[in-house]
Amino acid sequence: MTDPLDFSFTVSATDGQARTGHIAMPRGNIRTPAFMPVGTAATVKAMYPEQVRDLGADVVLGNTYHLMLRPGAERMARLGGLHRFMRWDGPILTDSGGFQVMSLSALRKIDEEGVTFRSHIDGTAHRMSPERSIEIQGLLGSDIQMQLDECVRLPAERPEIEKAMHLSLRWAERCRVAFGEQPGKAMFGIVQGGDVPELRVESARALTDLGLKGYAIGGLAVGEPQAVMLAMIETVEPHLPSTKPRYLMGVGTPDDLMQSVMRGIDMFDCVMPTRAGRHGLAYTRHGRINLRNARHAEDTRPLDEASDCPAARDYSRAYLHHLVRSDEILGMMLLTWNNLAYYQALMAGMRAAIAAGRLADFVAETKDGWARAEA
Numbered sequence: 001m002t003d004p005l006d007f008s009f010t011v012s013a014t015d016g017q018a019r020t021g022h023i024a025m026p027r028g029n030i031r032t033p034a035f036m037p038v039g040t041a042a043t044v045k046a047m048y049p050e051q052v053r054d055l056g057a058d059v060v061l062g063n064t065y066h067l068m069l070r071p072g073a074e075r076m077a078r079l080g081g082l083h084r085f086m087r088w089d090g091p092i093l094t095d096s097g098g099f100q101v102m103s104l105s106a107l108r109k110i111d112e113e114g115v116t117f118r119s120h121i122d123g124t125a126h127r128m129s130p131e132r133s134i135e136i137q138g139l140l141g142s143d144i145q146m147q148l149d150e151c152v153r154l155p156a157e158r159p160e161i162e163k164a165m166h167l168s169l170r171w172a173e174r175c176r177v178a179f180g181e182q183p184g185k186a187m188f189g190i191v192q193g194g195d196v197p198e199l200r201v202e203s204a205r206a207l208t209d210l211g212l213k214g215y216a217i218g219g220l221a222v223g224e225p226q227a228v229m230l231a232m233i234e235t236v237e238p239h240l241p242s243t244k245p246r247y248l249m250g251v252g253t254p255d256d257l258m259q260s261v262m263r264g265i266d267m268f269d270c271v272m273p274t275r276a277g278r279h280g281l282a283y284t285r286h287g288r289i290n291l292r293n294a295r296h297a298e299d300t301r302p303l304d305e306a307s308d309c310p311a312a313r314d315y316s317r318a319y320l321h322h323l324v325r326s327d328e329i330l331g332m333m334l335l336t337w338n339n340l341a342y343y344q345a346l347m348a349g350m351r352a353a354i355a356a357g358r359l360a361d362f363v364a365e366t367k368d369g370w371a372r373a374e375a
């Protein structure tokens with residue numbers, strides 16, 4: 001029997017490389033494969049936390065970079081932590097902030113010590129070391145914390161990829177020491193190495209030697225073709241412990257999710273379903289539908305009459321088209337709700353398919369549903 005106060009990962013069935021199971025944590029279980037909705041500034045944009053829970057999400061992402069700048073990590077701790085702040089009582093996973101520093105802030109510098117950057121909000125200078133990143137994630141109350149790492153955008157030259165991968169390994173060790181022993185919580189390492197197989201293997205093996213509770217695959221979904229992303233997953237997978245969760249960062253489209261689950265990934269996060277919803281795009285079992293398109297103006301059908309999500313079942317495409325064209329807030333709300341419900345239904349479908357040993361059929365049926373709509 002696993003200690004209810006600790007973090008444990010159980011695989012209940014496999015189908016090829018794919019696994020289904022759950023992570024047990026004090027704040028609740030995470031059914032895997034899992035899609036983690038993104039809560040950028042302590043909110044899953046346009047959603048009430050109860051809705052996020054009801055559509056099947058077990059865990060959400062918090063955002064270290066934004067929250068350390070506003071309202072501030074120490075202030076969040078004084079307010080009782082991110083769970084109480086945003087009224088989410090399930091597990092929260094936080095990224096380390098490094099990825100965003102690289103993509104959001106100006107005037108940033110990386111050295112052995114950490115990253116130095118200026119806030120994109122008020123221009124103040126900030127310094128984030130591996131130790132400070134873990135401290136911030138702890139102050140937020142994060143249940144699954146990510147090491148500070150350096151993510152290189154692709155395409156990149158091998159020396160740059162190798163340098164960033166080795167730096168990330170040294171930072172992983174520093175994060176492991178800073179995190180210490182926190183029963184019921186976890187710190188995941190992040191495999192780097194760009195699109196260079198031998199660097200990917202070196203990174204995965206070195207992180208495995210640290211004996212961490214989970215392993216993320218980073219440095220992907222940064223501009224490379226899907227084929228390269230999938231090849232890197234296949235390269236890394238054999239060198240990660242099968243008894244620990246694998247988290248593919250920043251991924252992805254419904255097809256990315258299915259292809260990656262088939263290759264042994266357990267956890268995902270992506271802004272796609274929420275951001276697309278705010279831009280009038282609906283993910284459905286009939287494929288992706290752009291509600292801005294005039295062809296929906298008099299279409300009285302809902303997005304998916306078979307869905308159990310009211311946003312997909314009860315509103316006409318004509319109405320959604322009108323809301324999107326009118327830039328109405330309800331349009332963003334309904335499409336975000338629909339998209340997250342679709343993503344969670346896809347994950348639940350994969351979990352059941354793996355348990356029944358029919359994941360390949362499920363993938364084929366899902367893609368067939370998208371293709372039929374296109375025709």
Ligand SMILES: CNc1nc2c(CCNC[C@]34C[C@H]5C[C@H](C[C@H](C5)C3)C4)c3nc(N)[nH]c(=O)c3cc2[nH]1
Nearest residue numbers: 038040063095096099151218219220221222249250
């Ligand atoms: C899209 N492709 C991609 N993403 C990636 C991320 C961020 C994951 N999402 C967390 C995040 C990032 C932003 C947007 C939301 C909320 C919050 C700020 C945390 C998700 C990554 N994060 C880290 N630490 N390292 C990576 O290599 C990496 C690679 C990625 N490749």
